Amino acid sequence: MTASSDSAAGPSGGAMTVAQIAELAGVSVPTVSRVINGQSDVSPTTRALVEDIIRTHGFRRLKKPGTKAALVELVFHELAGAYAMEVIKGVERVAGENGLAVVLSEMHGHTPGRGWIEGVLARRPVGVIAVFSGLTPAQSDQIHSRDIPFVLVDPTGDPGHEFPSVVASNWSGGFSATRHLLELGHRRIATITGPTRMLSSRARLDGYRAALDDAGTPIAPDLICEGTFQAEDGLTHGRVLLARPDRPTAIFTHNDLQAFGVYRAAAEAGLRIPDDLSVVGFDDLPVTGWVTPPLTTIRQPLTEMAAAAANLVLTLDRGEPLPHQRLELATELVVRGSTAPVPGGAR
Structure with missing residues (x-):
């Protein structure tokens, strides 16, 4: 140099x-x-x-032809499961259309380790997409100073105006899931959240609360259980909720994995879904249509979100302005076999 x-x-x-x-x-x-x-x-x-x-x-x-590798860096807090695969598909689709390869990194947490940033600077990618993650202030400065486009997908916190982001309409998803259960006659509706420090989880919980409030149904704090977006949340909290004498007749989980945990907890308690308990998930992972019964869930357009993030990276790399700093894609209620009217007319 x-x-x-x-x-x-x-x-x-x-x-x-x-x-x-x-x-x-x-x-x-x-x-x-x-x-x-x-x-x-x-x-x-x-x-x-x-x-x-x-x-x-x-x-x-200074921007010069050939100074960047034909790579897009895709960073996950945890590189596992169907969630990650849906995101990878979206990024690879756009990358492939533009002659770029995709490099995958795993943070083992929601903030990259110290060595990660040096690797990014050495690889000189066209841009970086971070999924459900964030950067330390020092890492943000380093990314900015090297003119490496950086886009967040489903950020853990409010990214403000520092970095562009692509999100799902989490509040609407939480509202739609809860309203669906209310329309089936359920009133004792529990929810198992993700970590409350996570922006998406807070928005889904706010949507849940808004739907209950809109229906004139009191919000019961003891029916709100905080989890970590893992299947174990559904199993652990499901066991506690379903052991109550006044157990809920429906549970809205903040992702599909938690819903699968609730399925096991219900089976252990001798309850049938949806005859005795209705369950709604969030994400609409491909497996949700194959479990028994098929899971009613909120479709989060993960592949489309990832593709949109990749297009934002390419736009920034070309030096073009973004029309929006924050792009929100719609969620959709997908009704399958895990929800039914409240059993026995009980409310």
Whole structure:
């Protein structure tokens, strides 16, 4: 890398060359280049110093043909299950249409580890799509400073205006699921949520509450159980809910995996779905039509959300403005065999 190939906005507003960054940091030009490109052979102290200068003075890589790899980075908090596969299909469809490959990463949590960002900088992808995840402030600065487009799918928190995002209409989904159960005559409707720190879970819970309020049905706090979007949530909370003398006649879970856990809890309790208990999930994973009984659920358009995110990345890479910073795709109630009128007319 030469001093003319990269620049930054200096304190006076002029262009700061890589050589000037090196001079400020008291290191060599190759050292600055290694930091910029995410190479590992730089001491943590030097890396932090150079990154601080870049963050302060707003480094921007000059766009040149061939400086980016033909890759889209797709990052999951957990790379497992049908949810991830639906997202991968959407990104790969758009990537394939544009001659790009897809690199998959797993965070093992909702925030990337320290080494992840260096890998991204070294690979120089066309852009990064993070699913149900976020970045630390330092990682956000690094992504911004290298002009790497970054788009969130189903973000864990409110991304504000920092990064574009693609979401589902979670509030509407929670409202539709609960209203469907209310229309079947259910009044004791429990819900098993995801973590309340997650934006999607809070929105689904708000929709649930709004539907109950709209129907004039009191909201029972003891029928709201917080989970982690795992099947174990449905099993554990389902056992507790169904052991109550005043057990709920219906349960709305915040994803399909939790609903499958409720299926097992109901079987253990000797209850039949939907004769004794109605269940509604969320996501509409492909397997929901094959379980017994087929699951009534809220369709979250995961493949379409992922494809939209990939198109946003490509738009940003071309230097074009986005029409919207936040894109929301509609959810849809899919009625199958796991819901029925309230048993025995009880309410």
